[in-house]
Amino acid sequence: MDDSELPSRALRPSHLASGGADTPPPARVAGAAPIVITGTMGAADQRYFDALRRAHFPPERNYLSAHITLFHHLPPSLLEELAALFRAIAADTPPPRAAVSAVYSLGRGVAFRIDSPDLIAIRARIADRFAGLLTPQDQAAPRLHVTVQNKVAPPEARALLAELARDFRPRPVEITGIAAHHYRGGPWEAAFARNFRGPRT
DSSP states (O other), rough: SSOOOOOOOOOGGGGSOOOTOOOOOOOOOOSOOOOEEEEEOOOHHHHHHHHHHHHSSSSOOSOOOEEEEEEEEEEEHHHHHHHHHHHHHHHHOOOOOOEEEEEEEEESSSEEEOOOHHHHHHHHHHHHTTTOOHHHHSSSSOOOOOEOOSSSOOOHHHHHHHHHHHTOEEEEEEEEEEEEEEEEOEEEEEEEEEEEOOOOH
């Protein structure tokens, strides 16, 4: 559910935590659905990665904005506890320092590696709270990334990798908050989002 299979009515993650304002608390909805957790990016970085996806993702599969997945599948029963935890994290945590450190092959696509010990620590805080409820995928060591191409022929992916790697230089990336989404076998639906407001030390 990380990429490439969602209908056009899917909510785009960049809509969840823009402009520094928090979205309203979650409301109960009919039909329980797994929860996806993402890190949200600043507007300039969001536009940059979205533009790459529009240019290089198969159009019929490009139903999501660029995103950094932190958890792929949390139980829907955790929704209210997650909302409370997000509020606490947002209140006491400054925006994490992060960098785009490399561009690399997915075999049939291309992604940018995101290095952020700060964001990994935030993810670990969530993982520790729900340790017994994580899927094997979410128990594994996280490899943060932004996918800009997927589900293409390997030669096409290799060509894009060579093009992007030619001028690539590591650079900072702005991480503004964390967001939760419902996954219903197709579209993501907004659950809630919080922007980091803690002071830097």
